[in-house]
Amino acid sequence: MTATIARPARPNxxxxxxxxxxxxxESPIGMVGxxxxxxxVLVAVFAPWIxxxxxxxxxxDALIDPTPTAVNWLGTDNQGRDILSRIVWGSRTVLAxxxxxxxxxxxxxxxxxxxxxxxxxxxxxxxxxxSDIILSFPAIILYIIVIMRLGPSAxxxxxxxxxxxxxxxxxxVRGMTLELREQDxxxxxxxxxxxxxxxxxxxxxxxARGPLIVDACLRMGYTTITIGxxxxxxxxxxxxxxxxxxxxxDTYAMMTIYPHMSLFPAxxxxxxxxxxxxxxxxxxxxxxxx
Numbered sequence: 314m315t316a317t318i319a320r321p322a323r324p325n326x327x328x329x330x331x332x333x334x335x336x337x338x339e340s341p342i343g344m345v346g347x348x349x350x351x352x353x354v355l356v357a358v359f360a361p362w363i364x365x366x367x368x369x370x371x372x373x374d375a376l377i378d379p380t381p382t383a384v385n386w387l388g389t390d391n392q393g394r395d396i397l398s399r400i401v402w403g404s405r406t407v408l409a410x411x412x413x414x415x416x417x418x419x420x421x422x423x424x425x426x427x428x429x430x431x432x433x434x435x436x437x438x439x440x441x442x443x444s445d446i447i448l449s450f451p452a453i454i455l456y457i458i459v460i461m462r463l464g465p466s467a468x469x470x471x472x473x474x475x476x477x478x479x480x481x482x483x484x485x486v487r488g489m490t491l492e493l494r495e496q497d498x499x500x501x502x503x504x505x506x507x508x509x510x511x512x513x514x515x516x517x518x519x520x521a522r523g524p525l526i527v528d529a530c531l532r533m534g535y536t537t538i539t540i541g542x543x544x545x546x547x548x549x550x551x552x553x554x555x556x557x558x559x560x561x562x563d564t565y566a567m568m569t570i571y572p573h574m575s576l577f578p579a580x581x582x583x584x585x586x587x588x589x590x591x592x593x594x595x596x597x598x599x600x601x602x603x
Contacts, residue, residue: 343595349588353581357404366395368402369553379571388573390564396574400581403555407585410467411536414474415529422479423525426486427513431494437487444480452477456539460548467550470543474536485528489521496520523600530593534586541582557582 338344356363365386366372375389382388387396429440447455459473493499494517502512543549544558545565552559557578564574 340595340598342591343598346588346591346593346595349584350592353404353585353588354408356401357408360401360405364395364398364401366398368394368398368555370394379574381573387577388571390560390574391567391571392563396560396577399555399560400557400578403557403560403578404581404585406467406550406554406556407537407540410470410474410540411533414471414536415478415532417471418475418478418532419482419525419529421475422482423486423518425479426483427490427517429483430487430490431509431513431517433491440483440487444483447477447480448484452539453542456543457546457548460543465543465548465551470540470549473543474539478532478536482528482532485525486521489524490517493517493520523596527593527597527600530589530596534589534593537582537586537589 371393372385372389372395373393375385375393376391379385379389379391379393385395385397387400390396390399425440429437455477456473459476460469463469463472490513499512499516502516507516540549540556541558541561544556544560545562547559547562549559550556560578561575564571568575
């Protein structure tokens with residue numbers, strides 16, 4: 314009679330996720346970060362109803378006095394466009410490009426990192442060498458090269474972020490896979506006759522999710538900064554689409570006279586980045602308690 318190896322009982326991940334959300338309330342830092350991120354998400358979703366003006370409409374009369382008024386709460390830029398409206402619509406750009414870029418980068422990075430760490434050997438060597446080549450270049454130089462080659466657009470920014478972030482994620486996932494592949498539950502899955510991809514996606518990846526979620530939140534902040542930097546360099550969205558980094562670039566020369574033109578978009582970028590960073594700290598704090 315052949316002995317069968319029972320599958321280990323799996324925890325209720327939906328319940329565990331809900332418990333972590335409840336635990337987030339016990340982390341003041343995490344709650345502040347969640348509030349900032351949720352604020353900008355709501356602004357992006359309800360932009361058509363929140364924005365008081367057309368973001369690309371130029372009011373030549375406002376150029377006489379571009380400072381904040383009752384009509385233009387945050388003032389206007391050097392072309393008479395309402396800054397508040399452009400910040401509101403610009404949030405849609407950031408919160409569409411950054412999550413999509415990070416999601417694609419994590420999908421590729423996790424897949425390649427799992428394969429490299431699980432199989433090792435020549436597959437690991439090839440993936441590592443390609444990652445080393447990409448990581449050997451300064452990130453900002455690669456961003457400039459990719460965008461200048463492909464042209465400024467939201468899709469090309471996503472492609473640039475994916476190209477540069479994926480090797481970094483591969484390194485993280487590979488290191489965790491090398492450690493987790495030696496655990497008893499992986500050996501049990503092999504004895505049950507499970508396929509390699511089943512083991513990687515069902516046994517290894519879920520047990521690496523904690524650090525990866527924290528890194529994903531931090532990477533969202535890094536991507537937000539990257540989008541702002543590319544916009545400031547003129548490599549973001551082509552005008553006249555609202556772009557926080559582009560707004561700073563367009564009005565940088567007038568900063569000594571009308572600092573609000575650059576200050577408010579910069580505050581928007583900083584607040585969203587701080588929100589993701591604090592949220593990552595809160596999630597890390599919860600994972601340490603778990």
